[in-house]
Amino acid sequence: MKKSNMVITLSFFCCIANADTTVTSNFIITNKSIDSYNITSTDTTASSFDAGGGLFKITDQYQDANVNILDYGNQQLGFVRLNSRVNIVLKGKKLGHTITVNGKYANSAISVQPYGRNYFSVNKNEGCSKIAPIGSQTAGSVLTFTITSDDNVLNDCTGQSDQYNLTSVNGMIRAVGVSRDFYLDIGRLQSDPVYRNAPPDTYVGTGVFKGESIQNRVGAGYKPSYINTITIVKNPYFEGVTLNPGENVFDTRTTGSQIQGNLVIPYVINGHFTPYNTISLQVHSLNGFKLHSNLSGSTAAIPYSLSTTVGSQRVYTLATKGSGSGNVTINSLEAESYALQGRFNADFTIDKNTAEIGDYSDTLTAIFQISL
Secondary structure, eight states, rough: OOOOOOOOOOOOOOBBBOEEEEEEEEEEEEEEEEEEEEEEESTTTOOEEEOSTTEEEEOOOOOGGBBGGGBBOOOOEEEEEEEEEEEEEEETTTOOOEEEEEEEEEEEEEEEEEEEEEEEOOOEEESSEEEEOOOOOTTTEEEEEEEEESSSSSSEEEEOEEEEOOOOOOOOEEEEEEEEEEEHHHHHHHHOOHHSSOOEEEEEEEEOOOOOOEEEBBBBOOOOOEEEEEEEEEEOOEEEEOOSSOOOOOOEEEEEEEEEEEEEEEEEEEEEOOTTTTEEEEEEETTEEEEEEOOOTTTOOEEOOEEEEEOOOOOOEEBBTTOOOOEEEOOOSSSEEEEEEEEEEEEEEEEEOOOSSSOEEEEEEEEEEOOO
16 A cells, blocks of 8 residues: 655735724813713724823724735835825714814834845925935845824825835735824814814714825835724803893883883803703792882882893793792703803883882892703
């Protein structure tokens, strides 16, 4: 019996993975404060942090650069950045307003297999901190292609390295991701007047960056997509109520046998609200919505009516001729409610023949509660 031995040689190259990278960011913001955030990425090496002032830095090892570059063209290649700035437009889910988050594809680096001897001088640099390699390199060395820039999301960076002739191994020229940094400037967004004036809502949007490529000298090259999906929950908030300074004195006039008095007290509800919020108002009167005489021993009183108006809405009655609970609920606010204008309206009518001369007063306490 004859026996035949068979030798099978197996080879494996780890980590050829050219799937696009998707970064998902969620922010909850109240007024100028970032209450919480969560940033995840399909690149398992990714991490993120606030670099200061709401500038978020997202770093990974550029796993989507792990490719066989011969799948996209010939053995000669360079590293190209067409642009670095990214503007991501987000739209409110309920009210439809739009805001824009500025981002920047700032720094990236990849390594490739040994360099041969020839290169093509095509390098250029517009606004980048560093572009490498440039010029002749050591034959047989592994090349690290690098493009870096600053963290200012308004500064663009474009350019490219020289192109190099590389040596294939087992029919492949491997590109391997080294590092990549992306910035999201949420702090700048919070200072943007468009954002400040936009109503509270849940804003969502996606931006796709395709401005960098591992570029073969002959062939299409490899251009991965870096995708940002952002959700910003802009919460409504309430900062208090401002009354105009000065005394609140009734304007009185006599008409026939009657004395009529009117008083308007303007106020501002400070904050930012939506039509889905409600305002509960409780007004307490020291004298039961009656103006009491300030004369010692006098029991004279003038009942008055009190109402309030918020924005351009209808009038809400708080008391009528000295009778009322002083409680109302105000809803269906205007679509863009920022620093709501309101006013109290008070009036009375009495018989001048029975009116007692003197000064009259009451003290009101108004409690505003906003459902957010």
